[in-house]
Amino acid sequence: MRLRLVLRGREPRWLVVLLIAIAVVIVFAVTAGPIRLAGANPRAAYQRYLITPLTSFTSFTEVLLASTPLLFTGLAVAIAFRAGYWNIGGEGQFLAGATGAVATGFAFPGLPAALAIPAGLLGGVVAGMLWGVVPAWLRATWGIDEVVTTLLLNPVALLGVQALVTGPWRNSQTGFAVSDSLAPGYALPTVIPDSSVHLGFPLAVLLAALIWIVMSRTVTGLRVRAVGLSPDAAAFSGIGVRKVHFGAALISAGIAGLGGAVQVLGVTHQLTPQVSDSYGYTGIVVATLGGLSALGVLLVGLLLGNITVGAQNASLALQLPPQMGQIISSSLLLAVVGMLVFRRYRIVRAPRDTAHQGGAE
Amino acid sequence: MNDPVQPAPGPGGPVSGGPGSGGQGSGSEPIAPLIELVGIRKSFGDLVVNDGVDLAVDHGQVHALLGENGAGKTTLMRILYGLTRFDDGAIRVDGAPVRIASPADAIAAGIGMVTQHFSLVGTMTVAENVMLSGVGLGRVDRAGAVAAVTAAADRLGVAIDPGARIDRLSVGEQQRVEIVKALARECRLLILDEPTAVLVPQDVEALFGAIRRLTADGLGVLFISHKLGEVSRISDRVSVLRRGRIAGSVPAAGIEPRALAEMMVGRPTVGVRRTDRPAPLTAARDGSADGVGAEVEADLVAARGVDVGTAAGPDAAGERPAGTAAPQRLRPPALRLRELGLSGGTARGRDLLTDLNLVVQPGEIVGMAGVSGNGQSELVQLLSGLRRPSRGTVEVNGIDVTGASPQRMIAAGLGRITEDRHASVVPGLTVEQNLVLEDAATFRRGPFLDSGAVRRHASALIERFNIKAAPTDPIGALSGGNMQKVLLARALAREPVALVASQPTRGLDVGAAEFVHTQLLQRRAAGGGLLLVSEDLDELLALSDRIVVIYAGRIVGDLTIEQADPRTLGLLMTGQRLDEGEVA
Numbered sequence: 001m002r003l004r005l006v007l008r009g010r011e012p013r014w015l016v017v018l019l020i021a022i023a024v025v026i027v028f029a030v031t032a033g034p035i036r037l038a039g040a041n042p043r044a045a046y047q048r049y050l051i052t053p054l055t056s057f058t059s060f061t062e063v064l065l066a067s068t069p070l071l072f073t074g075l076a077v078a079i080a081f082r083a084g085y086w087n088i089g090g091e092g093q094f095l096a097g098a099t100g101a102v103a104t105g106f107a108f109p110g111l112p113a114a115l116a117i118p119a120g121l122l123g124g125v126v127a128g129m130l131w132g133v134v135p136a137w138l139r140a141t142w143g144i145d146e147v148v149t150t151l152l153l154n155p156v157a158l159l160g161v162q163a164l165v166t167g168p169w170r171n172s173q174t175g176f177a178v179s180d181s182l183a184p185g186y187a188l189p190t191v192i193p194d195s196s197v198h199l200g201f202p203l204a205v206l207l208a209a210l211i212w213i214v215m216s217r218t219v220t221g222l223r224v225r226a227v228g229l230s231p232d233a234a235a236f237s238g239i240g241v242r243k244v245h246f247g248a249a250l251i252s253a254g255i256a257g258l259g260g261a262v263q264v265l266g267v268t269h270q271l272t273p274q275v276s277d278s279y280g281y282t283g284i285v286v287a288t289l290g291g292l293s294a295l296g297v298l299l300v301g302l303l304l305g306n307i308t309v310g311a312q313n314a315s316l317a318l319q320l321p322p323q324m325g326q327i328i329s330s331s332l333l334l335a336v337v338g339m340l341v342f343r344r345y346r347i348v349r350a351p352r353d354t355a356h357q358g359g360a361e
Numbered sequence: 362m363n364d365p366v367q368p369a370p371g372p373g374g375p376v377s378g379g380p381g382s383g384g385q386g387s388g389s390e391p392i393a394p395l396i397e398l399v400g401i402r403k404s405f406g407d408l409v410v411n412d413g414v415d416l417a418v419d420h421g422q423v424h425a426l427l428g429e430n431g432a433g434k435t436t437l438m439r440i441l442y443g444l445t446r447f448d449d450g451a452i453r454v455d456g457a458p459v460r461i462a463s464p465a466d467a468i469a470a471g472i473g474m475v476t477q478h479f480s481l482v483g484t485m486t487v488a489e490n491v492m493l494s495g496v497g498l499g500r501v502d503r504a505g506a507v508a509a510v511t512a513a514a515d516r517l518g519v520a521i522d523p524g525a526r527i528d529r530l531s532v533g534e535q536q537r538v539e540i541v542k543a544l545a546r547e548c549r550l551l552i553l554d555e556p557t558a559v560l561v562p563q564d565v566e567a568l569f570g571a572i573r574r575l576t577a578d579g580l581g582v583l584f585i586s587h588k589l590g591e592v593s594r595i596s597d598r599v600s601v602l603r604r605g606r607i608a609g610s611v612p613a614a615g616i617e618p619r620a621l622a623e624m625m626v627g628r629p630t631v632g633v634r635r636t637d638r639p640a641p642l643t644a645a646r647d648g649s650a651d652g653v654g655a656e657v658e659a660d661l662v663a664a665r666g667v668d669v670g671t672a673a674g675p676d677a678a679g680e681r682p683a684g685t686a687a688p689q690r691l692r693p694p695a696l697r698l699r700e701l702g703l704s705g706g707t708a709r710g711r712d713l714l715t716d717l718n719l720v721v722q723p724g725e726i727v728g729m730a731g732v733s734g735n736g737q738s739e740l741v742q743l744l745s746g747l748r749r750p751s752r753g754t755v756e757v758n759g760i761d762v763t764g765a766s767p768q769r770m771i772a773a774g775l776g777r778i779t780e781d782r783h784a785s786v787v788p789g790l791t792v793e794q795n796l797v798l799e800d801a802a803t804f805r806r807g808p809f810l811d812s813g814a815v816r817r818h819a820s821a822l823i824e825r826f827n828i829k830a831a832p833t834d835p836i837g838a839l840s841g842g843n844m845q846k847v848l849l850a851r852a853l854a855r856e857p858v859a860l861v862a863s864q865p866t867r868g869l870d871v872g873a874a875e876f877v878h879t880q881l882l883q884r885r886a887a888g889g890g891l892l893l894v895s896e897d898l899d900e901l902l903a904l905s906d907r908i909v910v911i912y913a914g915r916i917v918g919d920l921t922i923e924q925a926d927p928r929t930l931g932l933l934m935t936g937q938r939l940d941e942g943e944v945a
Contacts, residue, residue: 217810217812218808218809218810219801219802219804219805219810222794222797222798222801222810223798225787225789226787226790226794226798229787229788229789229790230786230787230788230789232784233783233784233786233787233788233798234787234798235747236745236767236777236779236784237767237787237798237799238746238766238767238770238799239798240766
């Protein structure tokens with residue numbers, strides 16, 4: 001007897017919920033060992049990771065703050081992946097966006113907040129798009145694989161930021177490798193009193209809602225989905241596959257750039273090489289776990305923000321290494337992606353001797 | 362139905378068929394055949410691909426297996442080589458049953474296969490490639506591999522440098538390396554799957570020389586082909602596979618290509634029949650005359666090299682006696698191809714399509730017959746807007762759409778049904794989304810997709826075309842027949858002036874196929890012009906007003922339905938020239 005995967009006809013609605021539940025159980029089972037080895041009680045650790053951040057007002061606002069950049073990069077990746085354009089360059093586009101926002105601030109230091117904030121955000125979007133346009137153009141014109149080109153531009157962006165802050169933009173007061181701070185007009189206002197949650201969070205939620213409407217309710221969304229699911233069939237139906245790829249690539253890069261700008265204007269207020277804590281790469285995790293849907297990105301972004309805050313908490317309270325949080329979210333990615341195979345396939349038992357399709361068909 | 366067990370290459374007959382090979386084999390001994398397939402059955406779902414196939418290859422025999430595409434040749438080969446499991450039947454080697462469940466089993470049983478697509482590593486040498494196939498754990502025996510190559514090359518009667526890099530070799534040489542690989546594994550039966558398809562004529566001669574030397578050694582060869590000429594030259598015995606069954610098995614000596622062609626394509630057995638045939642066809646519309654007119658017109662264009670598009674219609678109408686067909690002649694042709702050419706990147710360096718001239722009038726079905734790979738898919742891609750022609754023009758309903766986007770072609774009145782259903786629908790989208798994908802912009806309300814209109818559109822088509830699915834079902838979950846109905850619905854909903862349908866019933870069960878045929882005939886009756894590209898001659902003969910034959914990217918025959926019969930078509934499709942007076 002052996003097991004085989006067979007294509008499902010139709011997917012029951014409860015299936016996704018069940019699969020994710022199973023994935024969570026698997027993650028607990030797999031990570032309990034390492035947590036124990038690190039000298040903590042797994043149950044107490046999970047409590048810290050998942051529950052504690054939600055129990056106090058202060059830590060809850062920290063969750064919102066921590067999830068904000070992940071929402072932008074997650075949405076950026078989701079929109080590109082939906083169109084079948086594999087933009088792995090969110091990290092570089094995020095850094096480019098941060099740089100663009102700072103450059104705008106340096107260029108127009110005297111603007112009032114009502115103009116400075118839109119200008120700074122726009123600077124981030126444009127810079128992100130500029131960072132993403134070359135791979136998009138190479139793909140559309142020469143069919144060059146964007147996975148490689150977007151990925152390779154990430155370290156280039158980081159080196160660029162380092163060059164700026166150790167060169168022309170080196171801090172004029174301290175001499176440290178960070179830029180000068182932006183003028184006060186460029187600071188995003190906080191939206192929750194007594195917290196550092198800034199305008200970027202509602203902006204991300206608004207963007208998610210907008211993307212959800214476009215993808216599910218408009219002709220453009222239908223075309224983008226068709227291109228992502230089956231470029232051949234989309235081309236056959238008269239949809240300009242290259243145009244869709246190019247457009248999705250630019251919008252994706254623009255959103256990632258916007259995320260970088262938001263992080264600068266809302267949190268760091270200056271350019272530092274650490275402005276992105278791998279947000280671009282984590283965005284891939286967020287988008288994939290969220291099933292490439294805007295709603296999913298919102299939920300997973302908040303969950304990962306939660307785990308990030310929880311990991312800080314756990315490292316203080318339980319002396320767990322902070323990397324344990326990353327181990328948990330990475331295990332979660334693997335488990336969920338693995339389980340989601342069963343959305344499309346189910347397992348059947350096939351007795352060896354009467355197996356029909358032994359061939360490669 | 363035949364006698365596969367009987368050794369064919371007796372001392373008598375076949376010797377004259379292939380010089381020197383048959384007579385020297387072990388045919389004089391009354392022993393069991395080298396390889397014997399008994400009652401092989403294989404089905405994929407409802408589709409029976411091999412239906413009780415009996416086939417035997419003797420020692421020293423070249424046994425040709427002939428058949429149209431889709432006849433089941435490839436599946437049979439895959440079964441014999443252990444790539445596909447069969448449902449029922451048996452395989453015997455030297456009279457003893459063997460179990461072949463994997464290529465390793467097949468190799469152990471002495472079976473070697475050379476397919477059209479070589480499995481060679483381009484950056485490695487000949488000897489290294491031969492080594493690869495036998496590589497296990499432990500030391501690599503380089504000297505042994507070189508010796509094996511040299512020995513096998515000797516047997517083949519060709520010179521092969523064991524140290525030559527594969528990517529420096531010609532296609533013919535690479536094929537010889539594949540044969541060497543099989544020989545190095547001590548194969549006794551060599552399966553050659555359409556070996557000449559990739560070769561230039563000189564390489565074909567070399568291949569045939571090699572085959573003769575090998576069979577003189579006692580090796581059996583199973584030679585798969587659909588080229589009648591070479592089959593009668595090289596083989597000792599010919600078996601014809603048709604619709605998964607052996608339609609006949611005869612000695613190759615003194616063989617009649619005509620008889621083979623007839624065996625290959627068979628007789629019309631399609632369920633749907635044209636009700637207007639035979640009488641109303643010529644009386645009402647004079648379809649054959651249209652065809653001739655089109656030919657003349659195309660010739661004129663070819664000769665003058667000028668655009669006679671505007672003049673052609675009235676001219677043609679003027680030459681014809683006024684009759685019931687006259688009003689139709691005032692309409693532009695549904696589809697007109699002029700001097701259409703497509704340069705290709707084939708290994709042979711020849712064009713994929715050459716000087717295609719074709720006119721499809723409104724209310725006419727023009728069938729296009731041909732063995733697959735002769736340019737049909739390229740033509741359909743071109744007419745679908747997925748490829749741009751290198752030369753010539755395409756007109757739909759009098760509108761020049763040469764090189765236009767799919768959108769413009771659809772707008773001009775072209776409907777398309779392609780052979781690859783899965784490349785025409787987006788499996789992950791629903792039935793209703795697929796139905797509106799081509800003209801989603803017309804289902805817009807403000808900035809949004811009008812989901813009510815989409816649903817109504819889908820429900821109406823689902824009812825009209827009897828599609829067994831709900832509008833919100835993912836289309837990937839539908840059966841082949843229902844998926845084809847969705848495509849048909851999408852193409853026909855716009856009442857296209859011209860409809861290009863490629864293999865519209867391939868893989869469908871009888872009921873679904875009949876439904877598709879009925880719909881195509883209805884489109885014709887409503888004044889649509891259809892280009893029906895099919896490898897199923899029964900289908901073509903049952904539906905078409907005229908049949909053109911495509912071979913090597915050229916139209917090599919243009920027959921009225923009265924002239925077209927399976928034998929004639931079979932000869933044209935396999936690249937034979939018709940005798941004088943065969944077709945008036």
